[in-house]
Amino acid sequence: MGTDELTRLHELAKRVTLLEKMVLRQQSRIDELAEQLEDVERRAAAAPRRKVPQQEDEDVAAEENSTAQRAVPSVSDLLDEELKRDLSRAYTGSDAAPPVKAPERPQGKPMNAMERAAGSYARATGGKEPVPSDRVKQNEAARKKTAEAALDQIPVHELRERTPAERAADYMHDYNALYNVVGTMFQKKKAQDDFIKLYEVQGMRCTNMQLRLSRPELEPRFVAVTPTRDADFWGMPLGNGLFAVVPNPFLVYGEEMHMAGGMREAFNSNYRAGNTYGRFIVKETATFQFGTIGKVFKRGQLEVAL
Incomplete structure (x- = not known):
């Protein structure tokens, strides 16, 4: 052998x-x-x-x-x-090669998922934590630098909360632009619906209009109206019960609306008796104060056109 x-x-x-x-x-x-x-x-x-x-x-x-x-x-x-x-x-x-010792556990106790994962991770890495590579560090630094540069480019006025006056100015500008929307009636209606949604517009109407037809000296009182498109006035909330108010762009502005509907109390305008107007250019929004009943807090300024 x-x-x-x-x-x-x-x-x-x-x-x-x-x-x-x-x-x-x-x-x-x-x-x-x-x-x-x-x-x-x-x-x-x-x-x-x-x-x-x-x-x-x-x-x-x-x-x-x-x-x-x-x-x-x-x-x-x-x-x-x-x-x-x-x-x-x-x-x-x-x-x-001597294996990496897994954490000890009580005799007879089944190993749970976390313990199994920890053991697999320890065996794969040899018990050492991975160190980020130079490329990873460079990419992270580049992302941070880009984010800081983008933040620096944002104007300061966009980072702070806009004042009620600034919001009212935006509201007035976009309202006047509704008359310049071109296209079909459907497209114009969609633009108005988007405007109502964007500015959270509240519809309003003079609640004592019929009484004021015989007693025009009474102060107008306003209530909220839904849907907004059926209201005489559109108000954007400013906070503290105040609203920036404009006329409904579909409003027919005649003698009755002027004398009893609240338009003469809400706006200074170039209205002339005997005429009926259907287009408005707002120069300054009116301000209504609302609790249970609304009233004119500050007059606005508008130009009317036939």
Whole structure:
């Protein structure tokens, strides 16, 4: 029998010995688990059990079965580090690199997802935290610099909250632009609907208009009206119960509206008796004060056209 054959037999004998150790170690672990299960069953039998619905018993049994299945160790778990190194030398002829130790956990407790992920991460990185590369640092610095430059380019007045006067000026400008919308009636109506939505317009109407036809000296009182398109006045909320007010662009402005509908109290204008107007150019919005009932707080200025 040659030297090569003796060496091969010697290696086979070593492998058999290692496998026998594995079997004995696994059998020992299985015996320990069996004893633990028997102990659990004895305690469960000794403890008084209350009557529970059958469905609850089935759920508990399923959970215990799942836990027991997760607790069954794999072959890798049954090997200690020394035995793993012996197997590596027997099969490959070289020592295996010492593995990164995973965090210890209580005996018999199944490993949860976080523990498994931590163990995989530790094995992959060798226990070292990754260090950001120079390219990542450069990209982050470039993004930060770009964001700061974009912020510097924003005008200061856009970063602060606009004052009521500035908002009223925007409201008046966009209102006057409604008359310049070109296209079909549908497109013009859509522009007005967008305006109402953008400025959260509240519709208003003089509630004592009929009474003022006979008693024009009475102060007009205004109430909210829905839908907004049916109102005589459109008001944008300014806060503290105040509204910037313009006429409804569809309003027919005649003698009745002037004398009793609140237009002469709300706006200074170039209105002339006997004429009927349907176009308005607002120079300054009126201001209404609203509680339960609204009243004119400050007159506006407008030009009317036939």
